[in-house]
Amino acid sequence: MDTTLPPTIHESRLSLQRVLPRLRKSFPTEIEGAEWAVFEERLEQHFPVLFDLLWHVYGPSYDFFYHVEQILRTCAESWLERDTDLKSLDAIREGHPHWYQSNRVVGAMAYVDLFAGDLEGVRDKIGYLKELGITYLHLMPLFRSPDGDDDGGYAISSYREVDPELGTMDELRELSAELRQQGISLVLDFVFNHTSDEHEWAMKARAGDEEYEKFYWMYPDRTEPDAFERTLRPIFPDAHPGSFTYRTALGKWVWTTFNNFQWDLNYRNPDVFNAMAGEMLYLANAGVEMLRMDAVPFLWKEMGTNCENLEQAHMLIRAFNCVARIAAPALVFKSEAIVAPDEIKKYVSEDECHLSYNPPLMVQLWNSIASRNASLMLHSLPKRFELPHGCSWVNYLRCHDDIGWGFEDRDLWEIGIQPHDHRWFLNRFFTGEHDASFSRGRLFQHNPVTGDARICGTTASLCGLEKALYEGDEHQIEYAVRRILLLYGIIFTMGGIPLIYLGDEIGLANDYDFENDPEKAGDDRWLHRPPFDWDRAERRKEPETVEGKLFHGMLKLSQIRKNNQAFHETLTEFVDVGNHHVFGYFRVHDGQSILCLANFNDHPEEVSATRLRQLGLRKTFTDLVAGQSIVATEKLVLEPLQFMAIL
Ligand code: OTU
Numbered sequence: 001m002d003t004t005l006p007p008t009i010h011e012s013r014l015s016l017q018r019v020l021p022r023l024r025k026s027f028p029t030e031i032e033g034a035e036w037a038v039f040e041e042r043l044e045q046h047f048p049v050l051f052d053l054l055w056h057v058y059g060p061s062y063d064f065f066y067h068v069e070q071i072l073r074t075c076a077e078s079w080l081e082r083d084t085d086l087k088s089l090d091a092i093r094e095g096h097p098h099w100y101q102s103n104r105v106v107g108a109m110a111y112v113d114l115f116a117g118d119l120e121g122v123r124d125k126i127g128y129l130k131e132l133g134i135t136y137l138h139l140m141p142l143f144r145s146p147d148g149d150d151d152g153g154y155a156i157s158s159y160r161e162v163d164p165e166l167g168t169m170d171e172l173r174e175l176s177a178e179l180r181q182q183g184i185s186l187v188l189d190f191v192f193n194h195t196s197d198e199h200e201w202a203m204k205a206r207a208g209d210e211e212y213e214k215f216y217w218m219y220p221d222r223t224e225p226d227a228f229e230r231t232l233r234p235i236f237p238d239a240h241p242g243s244f245t246y247r248t249a250l251g252k253w254v255w256t257t258f259n260n261f262q263w264d265l266n267y268r269n270p271d272v273f274n275a276m277a278g279e280m281l282y283l284a285n286a287g288v289e290m291l292r293m294d295a296v297p298f299l300w301k302e303m304g305t306n307c308e309n310l311e312q313a314h315m316l317i318r319a320f321n322c323v324a325r326i327a328a329p330a331l332v333f334k335s336e337a338i339v340a341p342d343e344i345k346k347y348v349s350e351d352e353c354h355l356s357y358n359p360p361l362m363v364q365l366w367n368s369i370a371s372r373n374a375s376l377m378l379h380s381l382p383k384r385f386e387l388p389h390g391c392s393w394v395n396y397l398r399c400h401d402d403i404g405w406g407f408e409d410r411d412l413w414e415i416g417i418q419p420h421d422h423r424w425f426l427n428r429f430f431t432g433e434h435d436a437s438f439s440r441g442r443l444f445q446h447n448p449v450t451g452d453a454r455i456c457g458t459t460a461s462l463c464g465l466e467k468a469l470y471e472g473d474e475h476q477i478e479y480a481v482r483r484i485l486l487l488y489g490i491i492f493t494m495g496g497i498p499l500i501y502l503g504d505e506i507g508l509a510n511d512y513d514f515e516n517d518p519e520k521a522g523d524d525r526w527l528h529r530p531p532f533d534w535d536r537a538e539r540r541k542e543p544e545t546v547e548g549k550l551f552h553g554m555l556k557l558s559q560i561r562k563n564n565q566a567f568h569e570t571l572t573e574f575v576d577v578g579n580h581h582v583f584g585y586f587r588v589h590d591g592q593s594i595l596c597l598a599n600f601n602d603h604p605e606e607v608s609a610t611r612l613r614q615l616g617l618r619k620t621f622t623d624l625v626a627g628q629s630i631v632a633t634e635k636l637v638l639e640p641l642q643f644m645a646i647l
Pocket of ligand 1: 151152154155191235258294295296297336337338339400401402
């Protein structure tokens, strides 16, 4: 084969035919009854694409016979080890590949230790999750990581060992099986841009093993780091300036995009791709149904660029996707790209990530809450909301990370907003400095050079509940509750999967105690990662308490979503209702049409009956949220911070 030209499908088939007999021979007995024929069929289908992608990433110098055979061997071994239970799930998912687009899907995320102590504890809480209608559970990184600094688990020392304080690998498998039985899909992170500096590969590199030094980016002096840094953006400037860390014992500079103890993997080395593909399939075989692809923008580095969102990063994710299609087809990917809105969408396709966090929606919601105005959201969201066939957003309000004001600047200019000043207004608002603020947030990674900063704080604290409770202001408590339910109203009904940050449903406020924990102090994101409060959760049973109002409000939203076909994935149609405080959109599916309206103002707002009739509504309709029928002769009046779903 002429390896200076891209491979043709024919050539890749030939190469597969050369490898297959050898694979079969390696597992003469195991392949009996292991649905090997199904595996080979998938290989026929997806291998040419994988081969083509790897060729484009690694080029002619790639040792195809060695590396391709190695990756196929990894796939085969994983397939042979895969439980029958998971193999049936593979078949089911292949029959209904877009299962995650159902209106019955509702997601939640939590830290194992903070939510329930350990993995066994999570099993005990399945009832609570089911009460809320959860069908997708994202557990934050739970693998072995360095003692002390571990970036909340995002510095992984082994992808095959659970953090002993949380449980064991067997317990994880049991939990995933139990969740599956209860109709809940387990979602875990795939932290594949970096490992911790205590991962076996890093330890070998630290001991001078050249093979493993090549797994990372290491330089004897500042020449190359300086050259790279000319075009790089610091990600955690408070933790360390720049993107490299000097390791005295090694005498080398190591690429560390995030924290000093998180070493970026070098995907220019094909061994790294192969090794990580093995780790990914191991997670899939533990029963993980969805992988949150951590920090995707940073996978590929190229001198003279900002080393974010490069084409090779996309190709690598697609190559991982092919590996999953071959050996664990039930697995789907969710992209975590917290970058410019136009870049985020590029990670989303059935060949790459089926799902993506929806930071533009999240940022717009917070912006509308602060400005009591929906104009920017209406101007900007529709531009990029539509995703390729079979793909969905994961809509969220808060996650474990900070909120960065990732607007597309030209959207702001277009409606007369000065981006820099506006970001500064938002930072002042959410830290409570602005006069009109009800928030109790904090700045994160304030960069005095550029003036950039991001925001920390829980939903409840950012929505005014913490302040109102502290001041004992009943009126403001009521408004804070409404604000939270207004925001979640949109999260539950907008096209995509709603994702609840567990604790929001009972209004957990910021946790200031983290500062007394040396492992957490210094990273303000811990402010919005409070330990779950099961005593307060008990109060959900009393309807007049804040917890009761929030929990039942969320439950109602969850039920409205599940009981109405209109919330099945389809195109969301945004509408201008003629009042800039009110955000509106239609959801239409299977003959059902629902108009959602959200009043972001602290005052009542009106939508004229003429406008409603233009939008096709009759004089009488039902608001599913309040459970009331409404007659709008002249106008429809929305209460302060009211969310409606009109049928
Ligand atoms: C992710 O976030 C995780 O969500 C963080 O908790 C981790 O610290 C980090 O990766 C390292 O593993 O910069 O502020 O565009 O913005 O991956 C959060 C993607 C982050 C990055 C994102 C990163």
